[in-house]
Amino acid sequence: MSFSLSQIQGIGQAASGAISGIGGAVSDLFAAQNDKATAAADIQAAGLFGQAYTQAAQNAAIAENTGKFQQVQTARQVSLTQGTAAATASAGGLRLSGSAAAIIRSNAQQGAVASQEISMQTGINVNSYMEQAEADKAEQTQALAAAAAAQAAAKSSGIGAIFSGASGLVDLGSAAFQVAKLF
Helix, strand or coil: CCCCHHHHHHHHHHHHHHHHHHHHHHHHHHHHHHHHHHHHHHHHHHHHHHHHHHHHHHHHHHHHHHHHHHHHHHHHHHHHHHHHHHHHHHHCCCCCCCHHHHHHHHHHHHHHHHHHHHHHHHHHHHHHHHHHHHHHHHHHHHHHHHHHHHHHHHHHHHHHHHHHHHHHHHHHHHHHHHHHHHC
């Protein structure tokens, strides 16, 4: 029995195509698994960014309530100081004029300044937490988009594996048929 060069080359090309197709299928399957793992990690990251968003928003609410509480404390302290000054002046037989009135006026001004400082700092704190919350929300959205892209890539790789495997099997069948024709 003798084989022609073209017959051997045909079998070699079919076998090469079979190996290439099956190798492509295996590669695509690994790519699909990698894409699925990436999607799972992105979904987990999105969940963590969602938690960070919630925490930052809660911190903003706490900062706002803390500022309101500090405002009340400052107003109470000013009221106590003014009451003490008025009582001291009255106990000494003085009228609320002159130095006593100046002290009360000065306390009221200091209280107003302190209240403004608290208001400004509260606004800064709340805005800072809200900016962080918005950044976390954007990161969550980005992670969810990346997860969707990875899931689509996994699906595409899975489909590619099917076609590569089918192509490899066709080439393997062709090689087997050509070998069978030789005998």
